[in-house]
Amino acid sequence: MMPSPPEVEIVDFSKRFGAVQALDAVSVRFTAGRMHALLGENGAGKSTLVKCLMGYYQADAGHILVDRQRRAIAHPYDAHALGLGMVYQHFTLVPQMSVAENFVLGRERLPAVLDWAAEHAALREFMARMPFRLELRRLVATLAAGEKQKLEILKQLYLGRQFLVLDEPTSVLTPGEADEVLGEMRRLADAGELTVILITHKLREVMEFAQDVTILRGGKVVARIDVADASEQRLAAMMFGQSHNTAKPELASRAGLSANYLEIEHLHALGDRGTAAVAGASLAVRSGEIVGIAGVSGNGQKELVEVLAGQREAESGNLRVAGRTFNGTRRELEQYGVSLLTEEPLANAAVRPMSVMENLSLRQFDQPPLARGRFVLDRRAMRPFAEDLIRRYGIRTASLFARLDTLSGGNIQRTVLARELSRDVRLLIMHNPCVGLDAAAVAEIRGQIMRARERGAAILLISEDLDEILDLSDRVLVMAAGRISHETDRASADRYEIGRHMAQGRLSA
Numbered sequence: 001m002m003p004s005p006p007e008v009e010i011v012d013f014s015k016r017f018g019a020v021q022a023l024d025a026v027s028v029r030f031t032a033g034r035m036h037a038l039l040g041e042n043g044a045g046k047s048t049l050v051k052c053l054m055g056y057y058q059a060d061a062g063h064i065l066v067d068r069q070r071r072a073i074a075h076p077y078d079a080h081a082l083g084l085g086m087v088y089q090h091f092t093l094v095p096q097m098s099v100a101e102n103f104v105l106g107r108e109r110l111p112a113v114l115d116w117a118a119e120h121a122a123l124r125e126f127m128a129r130m131p132f133r134l135e136l137r138r139l140v141a142t143l144a145a146g147e148k149q150k151l152e153i154l155k156q157l158y159l160g161r162q163f164l165v166l167d168e169p170t171s172v173l174t175p176g177e178a179d180e181v182l183g184e185m186r187r188l189a190d191a192g193e194l195t196v197i198l199i200t201h202k203l204r205e206v207m208e209f210a211q212d213v214t215i216l217r218g219g220k221v222v223a224r225i226d227v228a229d230a231s232e233q234r235l236a237a238m239m240f241g242q243s244h245n246t247a248k249p250e251l252a253s254r255a256g257l258s259a260n261y262l263e264i265e266h267l268h269a270l271g272d273r274g275t276a277a278v279a280g281a282s283l284a285v286r287s288g289e290i291v292g293i294a295g296v297s298g299n300g301q302k303e304l305v306e307v308l309a310g311q312r313e314a315e316s317g318n319l320r321v322a323g324r325t326f327n328g329t330r331r332e333l334e335q336y337g338v339s340l341l342t343e344e345p346l347a348n349a350a351v352r353p354m355s356v357m358e359n360l361s362l363r364q365f366d367q368p369p370l371a372r373g374r375f376v377l378d379r380r381a382m383r384p385f386a387e388d389l390i391r392r393y394g395i396r397t398a399s400l401f402a403r404l405d406t407l408s409g410g411n412i413q414r415t416v417l418a419r420e421l422s423r424d425v426r427l428l429i430m431h432n433p434c435v436g437l438d439a440a441a442v443a444e445i446r447g448q449i450m451r452a453r454e455r456g457a458a459i460l461l462i463s464e465d466l467d468e469i470l471d472l473s474d475r476v477l478v479m480a481a482g483r484i485s486h487e488t489d490r491a492s493a494d495r496y497e498i499g500r501h502m503a504q505g506r507l508s509a
């Protein structure tokens with residue numbers, strides 16, 4: 001028999017980081033066995049609130065009641081001992097270990113000698129009960145982002161946590177996967193086995209799966225309502241106050257398109273497991289055109305982007321930019337005006353310990369001259385440039401000089417996008433660019449992508465968000481099992497038909 005999930009109440013939490021009052025006397029009660037949503041724009045204080053609850057940060061003031069008793073949570077271990085678990089906005093898995101090892105090593109207390117046969121048997125039995133599965137022997141490094149997210153959630157359930165905080169769990173999942181994961185969380189809540197705190201920017205998910213909503217703005221609770229009494233519009237109004245723009249960009253028709261700027265022919269590349277990941281993909285993108293690639297994660301998108309970025313070698317096939325062979329070297333990226341935005345910006349496209357200003361100004365952040373300090377940073381030139389980007393992209397930071405990793409998840413993403421979109425790009429390649437951004441930021445970023453297109457850039461948009469693909473693309477391709485299996489232009493794009501081709505890809509589990 002499972003014990004019932006704990007009821008958790010946060011009373012008067014305040015937390016300040018330097019000049020930023022991240023939380024200001026926040027009180028919330030999470031009724032046991034329900035699904036609660038925490039909403040708020042980028043930087044509102046959502047992650048800070050749950051990190052204080054989990055003992056990852058210490059609140060400056062306030063206390064926590066678990067089942068109506070006051071509890072001190074000074075460290076994540078204390079939270080775990082009370083049955084509280086969390087899936088963080090950034091991954092916490094060990095990439096060089098298998099799925100099974102990540103499950104087992106997630107435990108706080110490990111026996112001196114592990115009985116792997118018994119562990120595997122227990123894991124198989126656990127997996128069989130779960131609605132989504134992962135191959136236990138796979139190396140975590142080879143999992144696509146959506147698969148890692150599922151593993152993070154499964155790990156918490158395996159550890160027996162009955163109060164689970166999910167910080168933007170679906171930002172890397174497809175709509176179908178997100179529904180599957182959230183549906184399962186809600187089912188467990190309804191069965192009285194779990195209390196769920198869901199942080200998300202997707203109002204549809206809140207309306208569909210959550211029961212209670214708390215809205216934060218500027219570190220304060222601005223509303224607590226029952227989802228039954230809410231609407232998406234009302235929630236958005238409460239999140240942003242009055243002034244926000246979520247209008248969809250207008251697509252002007254593109255008569256007389258120019259020549260192909262990017263050409264990919266019969267590309268083959270292996271995945272981390274040595275099996276075919278990109279299996280004969282061919283496509284072309286013209287200047288002034290947005291080509292969207294839809295698909296379920298794990299169908300070769302990650303590897304395709306890595307080949308384009310020069311981070312993975314192709315087995316065969318041709319890559320051309322501006323009619324010339326392209327290998328994704330630094331020099332070529334510079335020469336052809338190529339900007340690449342891969343998944344997980346904090347891991348792949350930013351330098352954590354550097355300031356916001358430096359991250360905005362860097363273009364070749366990982367090149368040795370800079371890393372060795374030989375690069376001379378012209379701070380006087382950087383400053384107005386960085387200030388302008390911060391204003392235009394609404395980046396919320398304590399100052400220009402704050403370390404990038406002190407920004408909220410959405411603000412880190414904005415910083416990387418601001419830098420890349422402010423360049424004079426001729427080819428822009430983006431993988432899930434709007435993950436984790438609030439509606440106002442999404443509108444801004446989409447506007448910037450459209451402006452890059454108007455300036456004549458060739459744009460390849462790879463996204464697991466089908467709505468994003470359909471809103472922005474002149475042409476829509478579907479990538480399934482490593483190749484382009486379907487193509488349609490915007491005018492005749494049919495969501496159902498595209499979904500059908502997406503579903504014929506490899507299942508990521």
Ligand SMILES: Nc1ncnc2c1ncn2[C@@H]1O[C@H](COP(=O)(O)OP(=O)(O)OP(=O)(O)O)[C@@H](O)[C@H]1O
Nearest residue numbers: 017022042043044045046047048406407408409410
């Ligand atoms: N470790 C830290 N040091 C300094 N400032 C921080 C730190 N963590 C958070 N902040 C600041 O606190 C504020 C709230 O950040 P938080 O991460 O809680 O936002 P959020 O609501 O989760 O936003 P997002 O939707 O972008 O993830 C932000 O202004 C952020 O820059």
Ligand SMILES: [Mg+2]
Nearest residue numbers: 046047408409
């Ligand atoms: Mg956050």
